[in-house]
Amino acid sequence: MERHLISLLRCPLRTCQFKQIHSLIITNCPSLVPVLLRALLGSSLIGYARKVFDKIPQPGHVLYNSLISSYTKLSLHKEAVRAFVLMHGGNVRLSCFTPPSVIKSCSSLLADDVGKQLHCLVVNYGLDSNVYVQTSLMDFYSKIGDLGSARKVFDGILVKDPVTYNSLISGYSRAREVVAARELFDSMTDKTVVSWNAMISCYANNGEFHEGLKIFERMLDSKCSPNEFTVVTLLSICAKLGDLEMGLRVKKYIDDNCLRVNKIVSTAILEMYVKCGAVDEARQEFDRMDDKDIVAWSAMIAGYAQNGRAIEALELFECMRSEHMKPNDVTLVSVSSACAQLASVEVSERIGLYIEGLDLVSNPYVASALLTMYSKCGSVSKARQLFSKLTRKDLACWNSMIGGLAVNGFAEDAIDHYEKMKEAGVEPDDITFVELLIGCTHAGLVELGLELFERMKSEHGLTPKIEHCSCIVDLYCRSGRLKEAYDFISRMEEKPNAVIWGTLLAAARTHTNIELAKTSVEKLLEQEPENAGNYVQFSNINASMGKWREASKVRNLMKCKSIQKPAAYSWIEMEDKVHKFLVGDTSHPATDEVYSIVDTLTVQSTWTVCDLESHLEFG
DNA sequence: ATAGGGTTAG
Numbered sequence: 327m328e329r330h331l332i333s334l335l336r337c338p339l340r341t342c343q344f345k346q347i348h349s350l351i352i353t354n355c356p357s358l359v360p361v362l363l364r365a366l367l368g369s370s371l372i373g374y375a376r377k378v379f380d381k382i383p384q385p386g387h388v389l390y391n392s393l394i395s396s397y398t399k400l401s402l403h404k405e406a407v408r409a410f411v412l413m414h415g416g417n418v419r420l421s422c423f424t425p426p427s428v429i430k431s432c433s434s435l436l437a438d439d440v441g442k443q444l445h446c447l448v449v450n451y452g453l454d455s456n457v458y459v460q461t462s463l464m465d466f467y468s469k470i471g472d473l474g475s476a477r478k479v480f481d482g483i484l485v486k487d488p489v490t491y492n493s494l495i496s497g498y499s500r501a502r503e504v505v506a507a508r509e510l511f512d513s514m515t516d517k518t519v520v521s522w523n524a525m526i527s528c529y530a531n532n533g534e535f536h537e538g539l540k541i542f543e544r545m546l547d548s549k550c551s552p553n554e555f556t557v558v559t560l561l562s563i564c565a566k567l568g569d570l571e572m573g574l575r576v577k578k579y580i581d582d583n584c585l586r587v588n589k590i591v592s593t594a595i596l597e598m599y600v601k602c603g604a605v606d607e608a609r610q611e612f613d614r615m616d617d618k619d620i621v622a623w624s625a626m627i628a629g630y631a632q633n634g635r636a637i638e639a640l641e642l643f644e645c646m647r648s649e650h651m652k653p654n655d656v657t658l659v660s661v662s663s664a665c666a667q668l669a670s671v672e673v674s675e676r677i678g679l680y681i682e683g684l685d686l687v688s689n690p691y692v693a694s695a696l697l698t699m700y701s702k703c704g705s706v707s708k709a710r711q712l713f714s715k716l717t718r719k720d721l722a723c724w725n726s727m728i729g730g731l732a733v734n735g736f737a738e739d740a741i742d743h744y745e746k747m748k749e750a751g752v753e754p755d756d757i758t759f760v761e762l763l764i765g766c767t768h769a770g771l772v773e774l775g776l777e778l779f780e781r782m783k784s785e786h787g788l789t790p791k792i793e794h795c796s797c798i799v800d801l802y803c804r805s806g807r808l809k810e811a812y813d814f815i816s817r818m819e820e821k822p823n824a825v826i827w828g829t830l831l832a833a834a835r836t837h838t839n840i841e842l843a844k845t846s847v848e849k850l851l852e853q854e855p856e857n858a859g860n861y862v863q864f865s866n867i868n869a870s871m872g873k874w875r876e877a878s879k880v881r882n883l884m885k886c887k888s889i890q891k892p893a894a895y896s897w898i899e900m901e902d903k904v905h906k907f908l909v910g911d912t913s914h915p916a917t918d919e920v921y922s923i924v925d926t927l928t929v930q931s932t933w934t935v936c937d938l939e940s941h942l943e944f945g
Numbered sequence: 946a947t948a949g950g951g952t953t954a955g
Contacts, residue, residue: 558948
């Protein structure tokens with residue numbers, strides 16, 4: 327009977343079968359309760375196991391170990407710590423098998439105090455020379471960001487295996503201590519594939535992408551073969567660099583070496599294509615995947631949204647819903663951002679209603695994307711309503727709201743929110759000030775804008791970026807204060823860029839300040855010799871000054887450099903179709919009708935200089 | 946011990 331039950335407990339069993347065996351054990355051979363307990367723990371039936379455990383009169387350290395390590399494995403970290411407290415309070419002997427699990431749970435809980443107490447306990451019991459205990463302690467300190475203590479434990483380990491090193495390397499990586507990670511990595515004599523991967527991802531996660539690639543090259547030179555983890559990290563580096571060429575090399579490596587392409591690898595390939603702007607290739611990869619989980623859908627929808635292909639993003643979202651796939655917060659962020667691009671009140675409000683109904687606005691990413699969506703299509707009141715409902719408002723939420731108000735002409739309201747944001751204890755950042763300055767520009771509040779620019783530096787210790795300077799130039803320009811704009815540019819610490827000269831140029835032209843326009847366009851040509859638009863501007867300005875020879879020189883210059891002005895289409899969206907037109911275009915099916923209306927419009931309006939210029943042809 | 950998707954501006 328007893329032997330029979332033991333062998334039964336070795337088989338995979340359902341709960342009801344466990345119950346039958348359980349009753350047999352209670353009535354026939356109670357000594358088998360610990361065997362039953364371990365079988366239950368092995369089947370992850372932790373609740374049932376705990377009930378059995380609680381019936382055991384005085385469980386010893388071995389049973390406690392089994393219980394605690396199961397809690398840890400199932401990520402029930404608080405339970406693991408509670409069970410340990412129970413064990414310790416019951417004066418059960420402590421073996422070196424228990425602390426690693428509890429300490430691991432403390433790492434996951436980021437429970438600094440409990441973990442440190444455990445360390446003391448371990449030292450008092452003389453268990454701190456056990457390598458498993460040491461490794462878990464080192465891991466604990468590295469997870470809570472105390473790398474100094476982690477290092478002390480590490481140095482105290484007499485026989486270190488690669489796992490010990492790898493763990494500390496990833497600890498340094500998380501703590502952004504890249505140099506320390508590299509030193510440790512270099513000191514390793516027997517690097518495993520995990521060591522190489524950890525070092526590459528250390529560089530990747532700390533923004534040193536090219537260093538990461540260099541480690542990969544060295545890995546290839548050594549005899550260590552890259553695995554799936556390696557290529558995923560490499561692909562994410564290529565994505566961040568926008569380096570399609572390298573991305574394709576990694577893809578080729580995967581194919582040539584027949585690496586297993588799991589979901590994560592395919593998504594990483596997809597993402598690499600997306601971030602390199604190769605959206606159609608990304609879609610091909612997406613279509614090839616037979617098991618699409620939600621991450622792949624979200625990545626593909628984001629791919630369309632981030633590459634300005636809002637309609638396709640929304641189409642794929644519809645397709646996803648028709649396949650009964652449940653969207654999550656990440657999906658909805660991209661969907662909102664696609665709607666924001668469409669700037670259609672109807673679509674935005676429909677999607678907004680849907681998303682708000684899902685109760686996901688507690689996620690700040692979703693909230694800020696929605697706020698932007700409403701603002702972009704002018705539904706400021708919807709944005710305000712949503713904002714007032716938000717309980718968790720992070721920096722991006724405040725910025726979205728401030729930006730929404732600013733761009734829709736409510737500059738004072740935006741500033742009001744900036745004050746409220748500070749009261750709420752959220753520190754404004756450079757984006758906040760870009761938004762505020764834009765608000766002042768739109769409302770023509772020059773002095774207020776300049777004041778904010780000063781406060782940004784003095785009150786918040788932020789260094790103005792080129793974007794802020796650009797806003798100030800715009801602020802002066804729109805109020806016609808060209809001289810001050812020019813003086814500001816001359817005083818700027820950073821080198822003025824094309825956006826700034828472009829702003830000044832536009833203003834100089836509307837205020838017919840030909841000299842300033844000429845200066846600006848010359849600077850523009852210096853900075854962007856490949857931009858055909860600048861040559862057109864240069865020529866037009868010279869023409870308007872009567873300098874025809876200068877003007878015509880440009881055409882030859884463009885021919886020499888083989889620069890072509892890209893076709894500038896006008897387009898309009900009607901119902902769900904986009905109609906686009908080029909100058910002199912007669913390809914539209916309703917051309918006759920279109921031109922007859924254009925003719926009447928032309929008669930109605932008076933030609934302006936700008937209109938005429940836009941009809942000049944070059945190249 | 947190492948791996949994949951997202952928000953705010955210009």
